[in-house]
Amino acid sequence: MFQRSIIVIGAGVIGASVAFRLARGGAKVTVIEAGNAGGGTSSNTFAWVNAHDKSPRGYHDLNIAGMAAHRLLAEELDGGWYHVSGCLEWRGPAGRDAHVANVGRLLGWGYDARWITADEAVRLVPSIDPAAIGDAPVALFPEEGWIDTSSYVRGLLAAATALGATVVTKTRVIGAAWAGQKVVGVRTENGTSYPADMVVNCMGRWADDPVLPExxxxxxxxxxxxxxYVRAPDVRLDRVLFTPRCHIRPDPSGRILVCRNDAIHALGPDAVIHAAMPEATDLIGEASRVIPALASAKADEVRLGIRAIPADGLPAVGPVPGIDGYYVAIMHSGVTLAPAIGSMVAAELLDAGPEAALAGFRPDRLLSPDIAQA
Ligand SMILES: Cc1cc2nc3c(=O)[nH]c(=O)nc-3n(C[C@H](O)[C@H](O)[C@H](O)COP(=O)(O)OP(=O)(O)OC[C@H]3O[C@@H](n4cnc5c(N)ncnc54)[C@H](O)[C@@H]3O)c2cc1C
Known part of the structure; x- marks a missing residue:
């Protein structure tokens, strides 16, 4: 039987998911990763699994598919990476109307959400200062959770390898091999050429890297x-908190992770990141307004994540018009979406036909026709 040979560029949560499903579907898979597996955005993320405030409806539904796929995959591979912890959310005065409207919309869509009192919130997470909630309405999302992304990537790549996949790390792809308008493989910086019937770009934030032709x-x-990351052994926290000050969750390292999931920091790739930086101290200060026991905590580690956001904010998944042998899978919210995207991409590449759920997310909407024809 003809075995399709497929190269996956990038071993983050998306590349690992695509590689596993392709290998399970019978393809001969080679994953090529510039750094360490899972070392890109997938290890510098809040990793909250949710379909919480995602629009339009098709994007919400795709995230719902991601949540369902996480449950199934964790059972299938006996993965201890998925923590269905539930999430508590409240917002400040300026965001309350939007919060109420969002929860109403989610309930209308059948999403598992419920209003709870501040007392109930503090019963669920006793370390919260009730004053931090005040009279804000609190929503509980019981089906949401978070992922230990390192364990996820390791688990999926191990499963892919057991099915015959090859994972090459510390090897940057620096170009494509062509036969006319068809991509027939890649070239790497160490001078090796890898032939393939199909190349899948799972390069995350680097999907626009000039190493690729335009x-x-x-x-x-x-x-x-x-x-x-904060060490606070006295704080017991087993849920995701989405508060107007910051976002907080437990971490597999035993530490607590504090982030502004929605914030855009004026830091660039050259920023010097260190535990004593004022931005980190400020963030811990905000967190201590929610969990007072964090007041004396110091940053144990600070990381800078780069969100892999396609130009219009929505995922880009599918072939590039006019180019055979090439497919892309690039998105923000990739932690939530990864297992569903892995299955959908593999199904499309192994000839199951177009996935209806991906119809609104094709890359052609982002590409100038001139470039595709070039
Ligand atoms: C601060 C922050 C908070 C976030 N919070 C959430 C959240 O709560 N929930 C959620 O679902 N998502 C969240 N995200 C988004 C999510 O983390 C990403 O969408 C996801 O990790 C992207 O995974 P990926 O596999 O596409 O990319 P990556 O993990 O970056 O993997 C891409 C890989 O490609 C490799 N690569 C790049 N160029 C080359 C090359 N030329 N050759 C070979 N390899 C190459 C890179 O080294 C990298 O390892 C957050 C992101 C950030 C930054």
Whole structure:
């Protein structure tokens, strides 16, 4: 039987998910990763699994598919990476109307959400200062959770490898091999050529890297987010908190992760990131207004994440018009979406036909026709 040979560029949550499903579907898979597996945005993320405030409806539904796929995959591979912890959300005065409207919309769509009192919130998470909630309405989202992304990437790549996939790390792809308008493989910086029937770009934030010719790049609008890890052994926290001051969750390292998931920091790739930086201290200060026991905590580690956001904010998943042998899978909210995207991409590439759920997310909407024809 003909075995399709497929190269996956990038071993983040998306590349690992695509590689696993392709290998399970019978393809001969080679993953090529510039750094360490899972070392890109997938290890510098808040990793909250949710379909919480995602619009339009098709994007919400795709995230719902991601949440469902996480449950199934964690059972299938016995993965301990998925923590269905639930999430508590409240907002400040300026955001309350939008919060109430969003929860109403989610309930209308059948999403598992419920209003709880501040007392109930504090019963669920006793370390919260009730004054931080005040009279704000609090929503509980019981089905949401978070992922240990390192364990996820490791688990999926191990499963893919057991099915015959090859994972090559510390090897940057620096170009494509062509036969006319068809991509027939990639070249790497160490001078090796890898032939393939299909190349899948799972390069995340680097999907517009000039190492690719212009017609293979996805226009991106990346932004930066700061992640502050705090050691606070006295604080018991087993849920995601989405508060107007910051976002907080437990971390598999035993530390607490504090982030502004929605914030865009004026830090660039050259920013010097260190535990004593004022932005980290400020973020811990905000967190201590929610959990007073964090008041004396110091940053144990600070990371800068780069969001892999295609130019219009929505995922870009599918072939590039006019180019055979090439497919892209680039998105923000990739932690939530990864297992569903892995299955959908593999189904499309292994000839199951177009996935209806991806119809609104094709890359052609982002590409100038001139570039595709070039
Ligand atoms: C601050 C922050 C908070 C976030 N919070 C959430 C959240 O709460 N929930 C959620 O669902 N999502 C969240 N995200 C988004 C999510 O983390 C990303 O969408 C996801 O990690 C992207 O995964 P990926 O596999 O596409 O990219 P990556 O993990 O970046 O993987 C891409 C890989 O491609 C490799 N690569 C790049 N160029 C080359 C090349 N030329 N050759 C070979 N390899 C190459 C890179 O080294 C990298 O390892 C957040 C992101 C940030 C930054």
């Amino acid at each position: 017609m293979l790049r996805i226009p991106m609008d990346p932004s930066y987010g700061l992640l502050v």
